[in-house]
Amino acid sequence: MLNAKSEIQKDTFEPASDNLSERSSILTEMFRKALFRNRVQLVGGILFAIGTPLIFRFGFDQLPINSSALSNTIVGSIFALTCGFFFFRRLIDYPGTEGIAYAIPIFAVTYGATVIVFLFLRLDYSRYLLGASYFLTVVWFTCISIGMVRLRTLRIGIVPGGSANALLSLPSVKWREIREVSEPTENLNAVVVDLDHSFPTEWERFITETAVSGTPVFDVKHLRETLTGRLEIEHLSENTLGSLNPDHMYLRGKQAIDRVLALLVIVLLAPFFAIIILAIQLDSPGPAIFRQKRMGYRGSIFTVYKFRTMRAEQVGSVDDRDRAITKAEDDRITRLGHFLRRTRIDELPQVLNILRGEMSWIGPRPEAVPLSMWYEKELPFYRYRHIVHPGISGWAQVMQGHVASTDEVLEKLHYDFYYIKNFSPWLDILIVLKTIRTILTGFGAK
Template sequence: MLNAKSEIPKDAFEPTSDNLPGRSSALTEMFRKALFRNRVQLLGGIVFAIVLPLLLRFGFDDVPISSSALSNAIVGSIFALISGFFFFRRLIDYPGTEGIAYAIPIFAATYGTVLIIFLFLRLDYSRYLFGASYILTVIWFTCISIAMVRLRRLRIGIVPGGTAATLLPLPSAEWHEIHDASQNTRHLYAIVADLDHNFSAEWERFITETAVSGTPVFDVKHLRETLTGRLEIERLSENTLGSLNPNDMYLKAKQAIDWLLALVVVTLLMPFFAIIALAIRLESRGPAIFRQKRMGYRGQIFTLYKFRTMRSEEDVVSDERDRAITKADDNRITRLGHFLRRTRIDELPQVLNILRGEMSWIGPRPEAVPLSMWYEKELPFYRYRHIVRPGISGWAQVMQGHVASPDEVLEKLHYDFYYIKNFSPWLDVLIVLKTIRTMLTGFGAR
């Protein structure tokens, strides 16, 4: 039996001349491969977003480098561009994430941070260069993202045996089934195999020779995880999850950041909360705040707070478990409730749960106690999701949306396991950006 690598290299999905569509000249192929290199993207961004506006404004010979305002703008722009590029590349490494949607907010954050430093330190800076640099940086990396999406089409061979054929429905690559161990794989970028399968000696030699020849060989589980953002496990194993416990240092740092941010939000939005509560009371009978017992961190039960979005009559649904499930077009939802759910404003009172240390801004969504107990009976390892604090938003919410049936919950569990395995500030930042998009589009709301 062959052993799988625990991780897939981050550059594993950069195209080669063999998997790019059409016939092109050697110069075109060189350009295409260079486009996917980090140093080319970064240096190109500096030239396009900093050097170019300088030349357009001052020409080749008259750039006033001695000007402190211009020097500060150049240094600040370079710092904002490089730090933004670092975040940009880290975020688009995650599945289902294309840089097209994230260039504006990421670089707005880095350029905005530099601008705050300028204002705080009262440093003079060239507004022309700094503003032009931000706009051109966004344009550059948006164009890079579009080009990467258009050119990144992978030809991946599937070795027969085990569960490798289950990848065929995934649209993320151009799959080629390998039927003969003597088949030439030079036209393929990589091959994938179920490395837990007991291959014959002939197929083991084929896989080994393919790897030795320089063609990447991926295990089906790790490739599926990389392409889908879901971690499907059959048994709890440190080899599957990387570690059964997430990074404890980041857990503590995240809790501190969560608490401080929640305190700021409560202080600033208290009048807004009062207006929403009044509107809820005017529309229908019952309290403005909905309270429900949820299963939380380390399996502890806590009371979750939300703005009430449904009629409060309990006789609408008699079964306790059915009352905890929100179905599509649920007739219990009020007119204002539909808006609050679509924009996720109904979740904001959970800042109180964050202040009490029961929740986080980002994490697996806490389930109602009856549902959680039901899921634990139906789904293996469901309780493992309680190893991190539940969140107002999470990876499953932004990737999948609202779920109710056991099959959907199992898929949601796979997203939760992916989040726990890849528990990091980078993934949390990405979820925040996806959550903002969700609030604007209403994806997954019920």
């Protein structure tokens, strides 16, 4: 996905300190520019992750060039590293995503796929070189990510007028208010402007010249969305509706994949489900499976299944709005329930909903019917989130966590709309990785 973030991060580096010599300053700037170039990262990764173990094992003069196992491994490692780099770069273009946490799982997938190909085609390969290559690839791109985080500082100019100044509150950006049309913009990564505002002729000419000169110019709404991962919507216009229509081809393909994965999970985890059911019944009286009416795809009502985490007599009726909201440190949650909620194991029975086509693995969380009806009265456009299947995990959950108040739900709605607008396999993969982090850290659990 090509977005404002990928555009404005090409040469995002701090100017060298005034205390450094002019020569050191030039070298520092060259290094920082190189660090953000894709070809430098990729070629450097190949040389470091594949060249280093080769030289360490065989030296410069003793490479077994005629070894088919070595040749296969070199080609396979380059392929795995290149594919992993492509996925890596696509994922970290999304807001709030740094590559430090994702190098291990992304390259584990591509290198694992390479091993499967070797085994399927019965090709000889060097386990040492492939394993060392994977390890050094993770080290390389983790270090690259750390360097990018420390050195990246976006310098963005703000054209006065309209709502552009509202961006000044966003962190991790050095904002510069442009006060005169004669001010230079060469040292800025981008310029932001409220295109809905009516500007004088001289400012319109300035905006045009800035774009022509090569400095990216972004509308305030687009840039806010890129930096925050939230879609700001004041009213649903014709263009807004068009941008929020999900890709129906991917929607259908995703549903088929969802059902296949759900069937595999049910078969593989059936013994684990039985253990959890037994543990719940031993922990507190009542049924092990909790059922509740939720609002789903296109506003249809369905019954969602979860492992029970609250005392059965206090779960409450679906008509009770207050009881449908789980608050922090809710005294209805059982001892085992706290663990199930923190690890998200309580959500696993929803694979039945996925198998029935009522839910997806990834999508906006389905709300209880009384809550959904309440939100529809309180929040404009809330019902539009039902244009895609609800999911076990979603963009709002991994970015915001559990919510209860109306203000928090409105914030959640902005994240849901961002997901719908950017509906793609790349965003779903990122949500899966963030969900794994959520499971390990318990972020947002109630």
